[in-house]
Amino acid sequence: MDKLKVRLLSSFLAIFGVCEAQEKITVSGKVKDSQTNEVLPYTSVTVNKETSGAFVIGTITDEAGDFMLEGLPLGNYSINISFVGYQQSQRKIYASGINTTFTLGVIPLNPTSEALEAVEVSVKREVTNAALSKKSFSLTDNIANSGGSVLEAMKSMPGVTFDQEGKVLLRGSDKVTVLIDGKQSSLTGFGNQKGLGNIPVSNIDRIEIINNPSAKYDANGLAGIINIIYKEEQERGVNGTIGLSSGIGAFSIRKGDLPTDLGSYYMNPKLIPSIDFNYRTKKFNYFVQSEIIIQEALPNNEFTTRLYSDGSEIASQVPENRKQFRAILKGGVDWNLDENNRFTFSAMYDREKHIDTSQVAFINLASSQRERYYNWKEEEITSNINVVADYEHSFEEPGQTFNANLQYTRGLEDERYFLNDSSSIRIGRDVTHIKAVEHTLGLSANYAQALAAGKLEVGTKVRVRRLPVDYSVERGDNSIIYEGLGDYSDWGENLFAGYANFVYERAHFEIEAGLRAEYTQVFYTLDPANIYYDSNDDYDYFKFFPSIRYTQKLNQNNNLSFFYNRRIDRPGEAELRIFPKYDDPELLKVGNPYLRPQYTEAIELAHKFSWNTGSLFSALYHKKITDEYRRIYSVDNSNPTYDIINRIYQNTGRTLSSGIEILFNQDISSYWELGLSANFFNNKIAAYTGTVLFPYERPFYIEESNANATILKLTNEFRLPWELQFQVLGLYYSPKNIPQGKELSRSSIDIGVKKLVWNKKGEIAFSMSDLFNNYGIRQEINESDFTALYQNYYETQIARVSFKYKF
Numbered sequence: 001m002d003k004l005k006v007r008l009l010s011s012f013l014a015i016f017g018v019c020e021a022q023e024k025i026t027v028s029g030k031v032k033d034s035q036t037n038e039v040l041p042y043t044s045v046t047v048n049k050e051t052s053g054a055f056v057i058g059t060i061t062d063e064a065g066d067f068m069l070e071g072l073p074l075g076n077y078s079i080n081i082s083f084v085g086y087q088q089s090q091r092k093i094y095a096s097g098i099n100t101t102f103t104l105g106v107i108p109l110n111p112t113s114e115a116l117e118a119v120e121v122s123v124k125r126e127v128t129n130a131a132l133s134k135k136s137f138s139l140t141d142n143i144a145n146s147g148g149s150v151l152e153a154m155k156s157m158p159g160v161t162f163d164q165e166g167k168v169l170l171r172g173s174d175k176v177t178v179l180i181d182g183k184q185s186s187l188t189g190f191g192n193q194k195g196l197g198n199i200p201v202s203n204i205d206r207i208e209i210i211n212n213p214s215a216k217y218d219a220n221g222l223a224g225i226i227n228i229i230y231k232e233e234q235e236r237g238v239n240g241t242i243g244l245s246s247g248i249g250a251f252s253i254r255k256g257d258l259p260t261d262l263g264s265y266y267m268n269p270k271l272i273p274s275i276d277f278n279y280r281t282k283k284f285n286y287f288v289q290s291e292i293i294i295q296e297a298l299p300n301n302e303f304t305t306r307l308y309s310d311g312s313e314i315a316s317q318v319p320e321n322r323k324q325f326r327a328i329l330k331g332g333v334d335w336n337l338d339e340n341n342r343f344t345f346s347a348m349y350d351r352e353k354h355i356d357t358s359q360v361a362f363i364n365l366a367s368s369q370r371e372r373y374y375n376w377k378e379e380e381i382t383s384n385i386n387v388v389a390d391y392e393h394s395f396e397e398p399g400q401t402f403n404a405n406l407q408y409t410r411g412l413e414d415e416r417y418f419l420n421d422s423s424s425i426r427i428g429r430d431v432t433h434i435k436a437v438e439h440t441l442g443l444s445a446n447y448a449q450a451l452a453a454g455k456l457e458v459g460t461k462v463r464v465r466r467l468p469v470d471y472s473v474e475r476g477d478n479s480i481i482y483e484g485l486g487d488y489s490d491w492g493e494n495l496f497a498g499y500a501n502f503v504y505e506r507a508h509f510e511i512e513a514g515l516r517a518e519y520t521q522v523f524y525t526l527d528p529a530n531i532y533y534d535s536n537d538d539y540d541y542f543k544f545f546p547s548i549r550y551t552q553k554l555n556q557n558n559n560l561s562f563f564y565n566r567r568i569d570r571p572g573e574a575e576l577r578i579f580p581k582y583d584d585p586e587l588l589k590v591g592n593p594y595l596r597p598q599y600t601e602a603i604e605l606a607h608k609f610s611w612n613t614g615s616l617f618s619a620l621y622h623k624k625i626t627d628e629y630r631r632i633y634s635v636d637n638s639n640p641t642y643d644i645i646n647r648i649y650q651n652t653g654r655t656l657s658s659g660i661e662i663l664f665n666q667d668i669s670s671y672w673e674l675g676l677s678a679n680f681f682n683n684k685i686a687a688y689t690g691t692v693l694f695p696y697e698r699p700f701y702i703e704e705s706n707a708n709a710t711i712l713k714l715t716n717e718f719r720l721p722w723e724l725q726f727q728v729l730g731l732y733y734s735p736k737n738i739p740q741g742k743e744l745s746r747s748s749i750d751i752g753v754k755k756l757v758w759n760k761k762g763e764i765a766f767s768m769s770d771l772f773n774n775y776g777i778r779q780e781i782n783e784s785d786f787t788a789l790y791q792n793y794y795e796t797q798i799a800r801v802s803f804k805y806k807f
Helices: 003-016 150-156
Strands: 024-033 044-048 055-060 066-073 075-082 089-095 101-109 135-138 160-162 168-170 176-180 204-210 224-230 237-249 268-280 284-308 313-338 341-364 369-394 400-422 427-451 454-474 488-505 509-526 537-555 558-569 587-590 598-611 614-626 629-636 644-651 655-669 672-685 688-692 698-702 705-720 724-733 736-738 741-743 746-757 762-769 777-783 786-792 798-806
Touching (some): 024 044, 024 089, 044 066, 075 101, 089 101, 629 786, 644 688
Parallel strands (some): 024 101
Antiparallel strands (some): 044 055, 044 075, 075 089, 135 204, 341 369, 369 400, 488 509, 509 537, 614 655, 655 672, 672 705, 724 746, 736 741, 741 777, 762 798
């Protein structure tokens, strides 16, 4: 590969953070007599380049007429099959990286007495995969957020933002499916995302963003898929990495606390030790990875100012002061039984305990008096056990594989709330206890067959989930807990799926088409004592989810792709749960057991252009979401002494989102690399009228809104002497419309420096996020009975020092 191609490849890898080696391809087939169908042993098989006709590699068929050629670089080739007394046959191979195994199948040769003629075929080398369907980001290159969580590491990734509940948004939507090593797991939940803020980056190799998944992926996740890839050592013997990260969070105050004795935590200490141990032999690979989080934190610091239609003005603050201990242990063994069969047995144990405390003051802004004083303590233990068995079989014919996966997950949520109120209105002591145990069993099977010009994938999946919840209340005097909730609920979901996905690849274009069919059964059973919903929910549906990709290879440096897919987002138990959360008893969060799935149709046109020292990726996209569900605000004025605002999940009609995403990367010099990502989009929310059933029936309204928004991210990375790297990351999110209001602008500047030590086996890093403390979330809410300013100045400023050593 000449220097120009090396620079082109390096530029592409830099913009997407990929650190993988150039792939090689394998070509195989069987040669037979076309008339007698007998195999032809010792047939000559040669590979030639097209432009020069130069010989690349050759072999002969074995006694069974089979041949296999391995180790060919990506590119376009002519495969020439010749045998004395037969006409020469030719097959063409177009390999850009989508498919690395080509099975030519049976190649019939026609008998003839004529001499064989030489055929020359031109070749055009493809440098990068032409699909443009996936972006991969190495966490080694994420210096400004090193030592933190996966959630923090994703700040720099294009199209990624975060909402007030700590969820990741891709191109404005929080409906994101999170995978671990390509599979759903207990660590991140099944269906939509969870827990990213509590996964340390210590043992993570890279993060992939797939905006347009093919049919082989589950259909849920309208915004796309985030795939978290754990590190995997390939070297023989004992090796691994040990790491330690320590830091301080919330070291400046964006807004002063309202008058309470406790206020909000600041100068919060963090400690995250980690280890990645690997022992590989010829047949076995044993691996253990562990991470621990020990910290004080401020995951939420919510200020809300409400102006009601009767003229009253109330301000409140909910500082969620947290002491947390979390341990994640992942281990297993890969067993290469022989060249064709591989088993992997792995398990993951994740346990977290946190104690949250908060003192909530309610201030009457007209009199500046504290009218109510409310405090609570939450003690919660969550744990997940994930056990996986994988089997992979490679057939004798290269490129033909079968994979089966069996997975069991047990999840535990054990949460106690101690609620205390001391004010002129009431003296109350309440205790609530939620215990939920989830059982999920999944079985999937996938078959792949490499073809002469692409590949075929088919598969099936069955997943069964059960999540019963027990809810108990110890009521004090003047209890604030709603009556008639019942003592339990039971939710279940059965999913049956099958798919077929076909890839066809030629020299100048590729087509990928797939169809996924999913049949889903859902039930949600309520305690008959529940007075707010008059029936249990039980329904099923069968849907098709097509996906299409067409890629035109314009030339060596230009690729153009068109995508279409249809996806679904199913509400999980968390969105359905009927038991409210009393963090703020006047701004109550609660689910809706009658929620229905939302559907998305998406189209996208993407283009990538590469040059010597940089590259440009651009994409035009459009999404139509029907039956979208999200939290809406609705006033409950049944309380004679103060109003309660319910934040409750509802289906809210249709949303249209259209935009352009740009990723630009340029090596300014040998020591300075510049990266820019921009997302300009229009969000159109249709008018909608619905009905809230909890705690009594009343209408809610969403006015039509249409607004433009911008997300900008600028990264500067400097390679300095003495093995030093310095990174500056700047973020800006413009205002944008949301149902019942708008979200205001915010920004952040993060910095990081990294030094390699001990012959590059060690790494020391310092990072500091949100230097000027401008990353908090602010929203303006407008409802018919009130307006509100919501400000969440949670812990965004964190300074960390981290150390890693590879052995």
